[in-house]
Amino acid sequence: MVNGFSPATLQEALEIRARHSVTPYAGGTDLMINPDPDAVYLFVNHIPEMKQIEQRGDQLHLGAACTYTQLLEHPLTPAILKAAIDLIAAPAIRNEGTIGGNIANGSAKADSVLIFFVADASLKLNSQSAERIIPIRDFYRERKQLDLRPDELITEIILPTKWLDHYYYKKVGARKALAISRVVFAGLLTWQDDVIAHCATAFGAVSGVVLRCPELDALLIGKTRSEAQAAKAGYLAAFGDMIAPIQGRVSAEYRKEVCLNLLTDFLTSNGI
Amino acid sequence: MNQGIVFKLNGQPVSYTGSAADRLLDVLRQTYRLTGVKCGCNEGECGACSVLIDGHLANSCMVAMGRVENCEVTTIEGYSQTERFQVLEQAYAAVSAVQCGYCIPGMILASECVLARHPHPSETEIRLGLSGNLCRCTGYNAIVKAIQIAAEKGEGLW
Amino acid sequence: MMPISQSVIKKDHLAKACGQAMYVADYDTTQMLQGLILRSPHAHAKILSMTYPPLPEGYFTVDYRDVPGINEVHIVKDDTPVYADATVEYIGDPIMMLVGPDERELERLLAQIEVNYELLPAIIDVRDGDTAFFDYHFGKGDMDQAWAEADQIFEECFETGYQEQAYLEPQGLIADYNQGKITVRGSMQCPYYVHGALAKALGLTPDKVRVIQDVTGGGFGGKEDYPSILACQVAVAAYKAKGQPVRVIFGRREDMEFTSKRHPSRCTYKAAVKNGRVTALDADVIFNAGAYTTLSAVVLQRGIIAASGVYDIPALKVHGAAIKTNTVPNGAYRGFGAPQTFFAVEMLMEHIANALDEEPLAFKLRHMVRQGSVTSTGGRYHFPVPLPAMVDEVRKMSDFEQKRQVYARQQTGTTRRGIGISLWFHGAGFTGSGERDIIKAVTRLHKLADGRVEILASQSDIGQGIKTTLCKIVANELNLPLDQVSYDNPDTDRVPDSGPTVASRSLMTVGELLRRAAIRLRSQWQEGVEQTVEEHFKEPDFVIPFYIDKFQGDAYPTYAWGVCAVEVAVDTLTGVNEITGTWASFDVGTPIDLNIVIGQMEGGLLQGLGYASMEQLAADQKGRIRNHSFSDYIIPTAMDVPLMKVQLHVEAYPDGPYGAKGAGELPLVGAAPAYMSALEQALAGPINHIPFSAEDALKLIRQSRRA
Ligand SMILES: Cc1cc2nc3c(=O)[nH]c(=O)nc-3n(C[C@H](O)[C@H](O)[C@H](O)COP(=O)(O)OP(=O)(O)OC[C@H]3O[C@@H](n4cnc5c(N)ncnc54)[C@H](O)[C@@H]3O)c2cc1C
Ligand code: FES
């Protein structure tokens, strides 16, 4: 085809990626907003290796070219991811848009990315000559700066599923559907034997990259309820220092206040 | 690299020899003169350009031609030849759900997808199914009603 | 219900449903040239010079020097130039058009055009404005006495923002100049407005100008005056192209950024209260007109006439001004100035009631006008005012009292609920004597030999169903099946000027003319012969003549009425609110088609709710409209107001066809105050501006927490 490649296998795709200057095209729902008329696309939307969904032990492997609709309909997709996907755009966009595209677009408003951050997911990146697996937090260096080499494709998202059951999720958009996040928050908290075994939080749309501070969440881990209650104020204050939203259409002050309200509610709803 | 993009358009095999980066919307309207596919925004936000790709709803303004290789693309022109369309069209007529009409080809295809997924949809399932298709005229109630009527009248079709 | 109210299948239904209806962008473009407009990047500047790049064959430029007639667009006052000559007055002011066969090439070439400007001081904020395009004063009663005797004085300022019509089909027109005649076709509400503008700009006699409306994808006022401007620009290009049609179709961005919107407003109200009753009202109404006058005069007139809402207030002083700013000119949008003043007066009444510790609805009901009451302009409400009955209907539907009481109690948790109600009218038809003195509508019925009848009128079906309703009226009077009566999209070569498709007048005024024409045709009916009858507008006898210089008399012959309740739930963590229910009763007289009227009511109501909340649009400090896409200008989706119940209350109007009066604009006008009243209850704090955002709500929550 003119200005495009449509490989049938991952191997083929990686060969093209190595030899030509191409733009990977998954669902096109970011690319086509402002398309480069001279782009040469590498269509990865139907590559079978990039569409698989598979649980291996404690880890769920999601093909990067899985569409939102595919994930919504799949029994292995964790509830927290479904909750986030449910609020992404509308059916037509969800039918085409992919999680790989959401990640590679590099936006801190990307709704599935928030879930991958809070879950401490890793990405599998493949080139013709190598494969590497890196934590998503390392993949995002800063706003729109990704650790993606020109010959690589994101092929898989590896999602640890152990702590995903007890979650809190809230997205603030401008309306009830078809809305980009103005603030979005996800939290995970699991009690085991009356102590907090796991706590993780992430904030979207407030800084250049999704905000995830495991060192702060660690303040609560291992604590009993009363200890956690005692640590609550310090925990919230620490996040108050961390959250410094960039000015946007919606004011930074508002977004910060909402973040802290949601964080507080997350704790309250967990009895803290 | 100069082979055309082969796909089925409203049931007919076609081969598009232009760029794989061209917008499906533009190609449908200009090359194939299927002007029932409307352009309301060119950025995925309104649904006026909705088509079916392999039976799934898609915004044709957000699709590059290379994506539809070996796929089946259905526009309102093709869909309007079906029995399901007739049921939907009559249901829309019964409640006068068509005002300016600009959103309607897209709405009807979105309605098809609602019913294909949920032959007996709840009101929320209908509204979710339409949530990417903006209509400035109707306030949506009549369209929701039309889909409910179609579900009833078209029992067994979906 | 009258038999005529029974719904039929709309005339244009099938063509639109199966995608066959031809909108202006749908015509084959292979023989057409495209036009691209160069616009000012500055809010105010003098054009010193322009340099055009060398153009490839087949490309040419069009600017003010090419205007064959007068470089003015005829609207009301003709200060809008076809193309800017000496100065540019807002960001987006059209300077010239580049015309040629290929759009990408046009974009490339347009970027090479050099314009030298001398920047001039620009007024962006309306509060800095020093030019009042229009400045009106009127009043009644003894203000001084009311003020002197008042127990309490209330003063408050209310602000409303822009609203974008956001019709789904962007503006677009095609012009063709052939054998001394210009033809313009496309998306529009008012073919004869466009016709008049073209004759002036092209210097042609009316018979050399032809305007055809194509299927139009929504208007809501946005295609009332704007197509006149675009038509002149495209027609001048076609005039120069000599024989090849020129087409301009806006993209969403150009449409949102540079076409007219609802006027932002600042209304400062003072009220005198004595013995629990408002005795006087002083309203100062400021509309931001933008850079040219366009329709601001008439929008402002309608706005200030509604300044006292549905309330009978003995003394009234009203000042209205449309202030020039160097921003995009504002124009018509469904409601036409009234949503602004109704927001102000409804919220004011709420606030006074709250201060007096009275339920706002009861307080409002005590002040309501009734049949025979004097209007703000000294006219009369000649017909019964059905508001009390409508209020009862809405109370029942929404379970208003019960909810209002429950939500008034202390609320806990992270959800706050509230319910509110608003009351309003919409004057039916043109303001004042416009219909009699300016429009002078003419319609014709043309009967073919085979007995089929064609309606000849200049009304545009822009989705509101006028094609169907007019045919129903004529078919009914002639006892013909509906398919024997037809009404095509107007073509000024074929139809008389029955006036514009605006002001909720088409059905009431033109429908009545056609009904009378049909009665006449019936009485003259001859089998097998072609016949034509013509009918001219005549003002009803009861109307008290209106004088616009004094704002005295009947501004409208009659009124449509609206009552709406809105219920909300606010999330105190985010400030985001959800509309959990909307219930409304509307009186538009006899519905000529139940489905069509309900469709108008529901669609308009949703626009009104959007106006109050999510539809945020602003100009930045330089005067550039920031929200120019559907991702940035948010309108409601099917998910946003799932529960919306509308019912009709029929108070038939004797001078409208079968009792019909104006319908189109009514449902939008007073939706915002009901919504804001509900939010006030939920948030326990006062609201005096719209759009009201989640951020505003959070601020209010914080304040009431402190209090
Ligand atoms: C109307 C509308 C509403 C939207 N709403 C939301 C929303 O609510 N929430 C949200 O998060 N997003 C939203 N989006 C953005 C978009 O839909 C998502 O980001 C989507 O996940 C992008 O996926 P895609 O497959 O379509 O990406 P594409 O457009 O195909 O690609 C995006 C980028 O990723 C690159 N890329 C894609 N796949 C790979 C890969 N496997 N390896 C390397 N690079 C790759 C592409 O080259 C490109 O740079 C919306 C978009 C639109 C148009
Ligand atoms: S034109 Fe494609 S979604 Fe609006």
Ligand code: FES
């Ligand atoms: S009918 Fe006009 S936009 Fe839906």
